[in-house]
Amino acid sequence: MILPPALKPGDKIGFFSPSAPATVFAPKRFERAKHFLESKGFQLVAGSLTGCADHYRSGSIQARAAELNALIRDPEVRCVISTIGGNNSNALLPYLDFDALKRDPKIIIGYSDVTALLMGIYAQTGLITFYGPALVASFGELPPLVEQTYDSFFDLLCCPGTSSYQYQMPPAWTDEMIDWETQSEVKRLSQNNWQFLGDGVIKGRVIGGTLNTMAGIWGSPYMPAIQPGDILLIEDCMLGIETIERSLTHLKLCGVFETVSAVVLGKHELFNDRGTGRTPLDVLLEVLNGQPLPILAGFDSCHTHPMLVTPLGATAEIDFDRESIRLTDPWLAK
Incomplete structure (x- = not known):
């Protein structure tokens, strides 16, 4: 089992669009989400398909895999978060650079259709992955809900070496x-x-x-x-x-x-x-x-x-x- 390092203030978070093109069909929510995480002290690094759309998806299978691989291989990017889910993230799995993640483990987070990537990465590398918020879908929400989601993001991803965590039911x-x-x-x-x-x-x-x-x-x-x-x-x-x-x-x-x-x-x-x-x-x-x-x-x-x-x-x-x-x-x- 491989454990990724915790996030620190000022770290770079890369975002990618493995299936649906949320940066295109929800530009206002996308900008709000970026501003929210930047206000928390993180630097956002845009994936290569940001602002791109190929009808139901952000790009071809190969282009989507290349977008994710570029963020995986970037040593300055310490967390990789999906913009949203969709239906076709599983198509990327045969083309991912799993060896790069083994050499340089980092936080991979998302939910919904990104389940395929989270499970696939864990199966191929042993790297703990995180079922959690997506950039546009989650951090583009309005307060107080977005703040409550961020609290969990911070508690689970920004506290290195923690060996126990008690979940609290949101009210x-x-x-x-x-x-x-x-x-x-x-x-x-x-x-x-x-x-x-x-x-x-x-x-x-x-x-x-x-x-x-x-x-x-x-x-x-x-x-x-x-x-x-x-x-x-x-x-x-x-x-x-x-x-x-x-x-x-x-x-x-x-x-x-x-x-x-x-x-x-x-x-x-x-x-x-x-x-x-x-x-x-x-x-x-x-x-x-x-x-x-x-x-x-x-x-x-x-x-x-x-x-x-x-x-x-x-x-x-x-x-x-x-x-x-x-x-x-x-x-x-x-």
């Missing part, structure tokens, strides 16, 4: 959809609630990300093998209940739920229950069909705001009796 959350280019007000908030379904203490390696994206790397060398005792993080966005049932059933058919020790189920942004009144948790419980598997449901490392950073490949401990979740081993180098 409120939102998945309200407001046009990014016209948004001028804070989104409506809902009271938060994490559900701890289980008993005792579960400790294991955290693996996972966006469920729909993992299907695009499943069975490949870029999907880490699920090991006995792992804690599986899964979440998704803007899908219908029928798709979630299919995806969760896929995991059951692959024996995943018989292998992992617990599931962390993130909030589902704008879930379409097709009039059933059922939730993703309800679907998971139906798929499990009585199989005992501890579940932490409603965790905020997902497409909703605010977003908590989760190190993939790190060790977490869930205490179902005390209703708490924490990291127990270092995820950053000293």
